[in-house]
Amino acid sequence: MADILCMLTTLYLLILIGRFLMSFIPIAPDSPVAPVRSVLFSLTEPVLAPLRRSVPPVRVGAVALDLSPWIVLLGLYVIRALLGC
Numbered sequence: 001m002a003d004i005l006c007m008l009t010t011l012y013l014l015i016l017i018g019r020f021l022m023s024f025i026p027i028a029p030d031s032p033v034a035p036v037r038s039v040l041f042s043l044t045e046p047v048l049a050p051l052r053r054s055v056p057p058v059r060v061g062a063v064a065l066d067l068s069p070w071i072v073l074l075g076l077y078v079i080r081a082l083l084g085c
Contacts, residue, residue: 006085009076019044020069
């Protein structure tokens with residue numbers, strides 16, 4: 001059972017990192033990569049949206065930094081450590 005949970009947390013980590021990286025790249029709606037981005041966002045948004053509502057963005061100069069992906073990453077790493085992954 002722990003092996004399956006380790007595999008699932010690893011998969012979600014990769015999905016979250018993929019979303020993070022794709023959020024910096026402007027992708028046209030008709031691009032062949034657009035469906036991949038859409039899938040990544042639809043898989044991560046149900047986890048990130050509640051955090052965004054409860055954790056305000058941190059102001060860094062003129063930029064607001066969203067901490068929700070970092071909190072989820074930290075949580076996944078803690079879960080993986082507890083599982084012994």
